[in-house]
Amino acid sequence: MTTPVTPETGPPEAPADRYRAPALDRGLDILEVLADQARGLTRAEIVKALGLGPSQIYRMLERLVARGYVTRDEGGDRYALTMKLFLLSTRHPPLRRLVAQAQPLMDGFAREIRQSCHLVVPEGGMGIVVAQASPQGHWEFRARIGGLLDLFATSSGLTLLAFQNPERAAGTLGQWGVPAAEARLAEVADHLRAIRAQGARIEPSAHLGGVTDISVPVLGHGDEAVAALTCAFIEHPGEAGEEGRARAAAALKAVAARI
Template identity: 75%
Template sequence: MSDENQEAPADRYRAPALDKGLDILEVLADQARGLTRAEIVKAMGLSPSQIYRMLERLVARGYVTRIEGGDRYALTMRLYLLATRHPPLRRLVAQAQPLMDDFARDLRQSCHLVVPEQGTGIVVAQASPTGHWEFRARIGGQVGLFTTGSGLALLAFQKPERILQTLGLWGVSSAERQLRAVAAHLATVREQGARVEPSGQLVGVTDLSVPVFGPGDEAIAVLTCAYIEHPEVQRDESREHALAALKRLSAELSGPDAAI
């Protein structure tokens, strides 16, 4: 077998210039204040001449901008705007947002909507209560599929017999070991119809996560309320009330006409 035939699929059709451009975008995505050209060069391990033209083209096309007098480069909102043009996602968010706002106002709890994307869950909508404090999940933030309430709920409400195939479509490969580690938990979540567990990220917060079902009776998204106790309200009664309201919200978004 020739060396060409032995190449991995990801390396078979290489486009070095495109790879450099995507690498620049990925490096800048983690930097709130941007980076200087020298810092970008260092992070990528390339010479200045290898990235100069690509960086200038990204500026010209509006994906990157110069800040602080032109010494630093940062991402613009163009990538976000392109992502939110995707019609099914836009429909889902447009349908969900007013319902989520009602939930947040009535229950005095925040909630957010997560969809699977490129091996993670992505927060695509968020609603906050109208009081003077709030818990906010950042829109565009990534959540782990195997380490967060939203991610585990997404996994729990997939058809078990084809979950590996589904994960492959989401950009996750070789997940057998991870699935075995959480299999019993996923089965319990499916049986209960929701995931109600202490948050793995915030002490004193309980994650309430319910699925939004698509036409194939699998979760296309998850609604999560990071439930915070109010001292003047009885804990169990209030949490059950919030979970019931979250399930009603999910039911309005689910079904054969669900977006995505």
């Protein structure tokens, strides 16, 4: 049913605009712009980045400082994020339980196979690295905890997509925040079927030469992936490449099954 437009009501609001809270929006905008700046920003730089007037952000900045989300250089005018948002995110019970269960198993994989691995979950239309384990040697390749990954362009992301129920995959991705999910899934449908048939994705890295991405799903209820466990496999001198990759894939599947 179409909502009529009258001079009294005006056009209907979009769902995203129906419950606007401008002050809250400004506070979130400040946090998001500071998240991309390792050294922080001055108040003037924040004003310029957000296209707002100084009076619109002054009180909000002071409240964020008072609540501990933002810090201000003593005696200066440069603002930066504190660790409070990170600490809040790690207190989220489901994620905390997942990482607590996975970390010792991932550490064992890294020691035994002499390869690093990382755990990725879907968040905000992307994949986010929530745990990482490194081998005990003097060198390593690893993913950064908190790093964001394109679901359609990384091994972890494609593995997460492959192990969703095809009948409701588009709806699931919509809940994850992926726009135009149905059309984007159709573009990679053949590749996702091949990953699912193999039970893993084992392919040369599209981002690093000499690296083989090995990704396996961590399955939840309904045999759908709630996370992906990935090893960026680097061949060691004196090892048979195919045999080493097969051993790593088998060990990674065993870890994912235990998680």
